[in-house]
Amino acid sequence: MSAHRSQGADEPACTEELPSAARCGPVSHTISRVGRLHRIAAGKFLKAAGIYPGQEAVMMYLWDSGPVRQSELIKVMDLDPSTVTKMLQRLEQTGHVRRSPDPADRRAVLVEATGASCSLLTEVSAAWADLEEHTLAGLDAHERAELARLLGKVEANLCKETLGCPAEARRGEV
Amino acid sequence: MSAHRSQGADEPACTEELPSAARCGPVSHTISRVGRLHRIAAGKFLKAAGIYPGQEAVMMYLWDSGPVRQSELIKVMDLDPSTVTKMLQRLEQTGHVRRSPDPADRRAVLVEATGASCSLLTEVSAAWADLEEHTLAGLDAHERAELARLLGKVEANLCKETLGCPAEARRGEV
DNA sequence: GCGCATTGATTGGCCGACCAAGGTAAAATC
DNA sequence: GATTTTACCTTGGTCGGCCAATCAATGCGC
Numbered sequence: 001m002s003a004h005r006s007q008g009a010d011e012p013a014c015t016e017e018l019p020s021a022a023r024c025g026p027v028s029h030t031i032s033r034v035g036r037l038h039r040i041a042a043g044k045f046l047k048a049a050g051i052y053p054g055q056e057a058v059m060m061y062l063w064d065s066g067p068v069r070q071s072e073l074i075k076v077m078d079l080d081p082s083t084v085t086k087m088l089q090r091l092e093q094t095g096h097v098r099r100s101p102d103p104a105d106r107r108a109v110l111v112e113a114t115g116a117s118c119s120l121l122t123e124v125s126a127a128w129a130d131l132e133e134h135t136l137a138g139l140d141a142h143e144r145a146e147l148a149r150l151l152g153k154v155e156a157n158l159c160k161e162t163l164g165c166p167a168e169a170r171r172g173e174v
Numbered sequence: 175m176s177a178h179r180s181q182g183a184d185e186p187a188c189t190e191e192l193p194s195a196a197r198c199g200p201v202s203h204t205i206s207r208v209g210r211l212h213r214i215a216a217g218k219f220l221k222a223a224g225i226y227p228g229q230e231a232v233m234m235y236l237w238d239s240g241p242v243r244q245s246e247l248i249k250v251m252d253l254d255p256s257t258v259t260k261m262l263q264r265l266e267q268t269g270h271v272r273r274s275p276d277p278a279d280r281r282a283v284l285v286e287a288t289g290a291s292c293s294l295l296t297e298v299s300a301a302w303a304d305l306e307e308h309t310l311a312g313l314d315a316h317e318r319a320e321l322a323r324l325l326g327k328v329e330a331n332l333c334k335e336t337l338g339c340p341a342e343a344r345r346g347e348v
Numbered sequence: 349g350c351g352c353a354t355t356g357a358t359t360g361g362c363c364g365a366c367c368a369a370g371g372t373a374a375a376a377t378c
Numbered sequence: 379g380a381t382t383t384t385a386c387c388t389t390g391g392t393c394g395g396c397c398a399a400t401c402a403a404t405g406c407g408c
Contacts, residue, residue, distance in 0.1 A: 025306030035209020
């Protein structure tokens with residue numbers, strides 16, 4: 001609930017006390033807030049590990065998969081190529097990732113987690129688990145499953161859309 | 175490193191293994207994705223109106239409330255002061271917002287939506303409603319209510335950080 | 349072999365969002 | 379009244395994320 005305006009005693013609200021955003025799209029409004037708060041929380045949890053939110057997903061994939069092409073990373077993460085490029089440049093600079101040209105394709109780049117980064121695996125996994133628990137505190141197993149199910153449907157909705165969704169267009173094949 | 179998958183060049187599309195991120199925190203993973211996809215979708219819906227995601231919330235509040243102190247905006251939106259400053263600078267530059275010094279407090283700034291911006295009200299509201307419907311397509315009334323309820327609990331969890339934040343507790347001090 | 353479309357990756361620009369610091373004005377304290 | 383504290387905003391930096399444009403290498407058609 002939004003308890004921020006509890007102090008507004010004599011606010012001459014011209015219409016309602018609820019913001020228009022919450023009136024027009026209550027769930028959208030909440031999703032925005034939750035997304036942002038979740039990212040902030042992730043940042044706090046990951047700070048100890050020395051990486052930024054967004055990077056952990058890349059690292060986790062790299063730890064799982066071993067050396068992989070950057071294009072594969074882009075496809076799997078469903079991110080913009082430029083986003084991945086910049087993120088990898090920073091991860092390389094901080095020593096978490098190594099990049100090398102693909103001998104089989106001179107325009108491609110192979111990416112892999114460095115040995116040093118493997119020490120983060122435990123930390124990051126723990127942080128991710130803590131974040132999960134912090135996020136879902138107070139929800140029983142059934143509620144968690146239901147939330148996961150509903151979010152899954154929402155994700156599917158947001159992914160594919162008739163309005164020229166780039167994600168859809170990008171992953172149109174296969 | 176955990177299980178290094180054999181890097182087959184011809185990976186069959188059927189075996190889409192779950193990344194570690196999804197294993198360690200499935201809901202967190204989905205929230206991240208949904209948050210990002212939702213923001214992208216919002217950007218698409220708002221592009222016609224000529225504003226960027228994040229700005230619509232500010233504008234909606236300004237349309238509702240009339241002239242308001244910047245500090246009030248910061249408090250209500252729960253954003254970083256610097257974020258609001260920069261956003262307002264851009265909104266001012268695009269003519270959607272007017273800022274003036276508060277005569278009653280020379281360090282404060284009064285913000286209000288310009289008359290020109292009011293033409294956006296309809297567009298933005300419609301876009302926001304479309305976004306809501308697009309997000310929730312295929313969910314019946316009960317599911318929508320349940321999703322809103324669960325997201326509300328999650329939001330509350332994410333808000334009260336620092337109390338149960340194990341990351342800092344693990345560090346020991348601070 | 350040669351031209352052209354496709355793929356892979358990078359650069360630059362922009363926006364939202366954070367933090368850290370700083371500067372000024374009001375309020376609280378003495 | 380003078381001093382400290384607090385509030386309000388700005389600047390500069392960083393990061394994730396997008397788009398548009400670009401360059402290099404591959405592959406296909408001819």
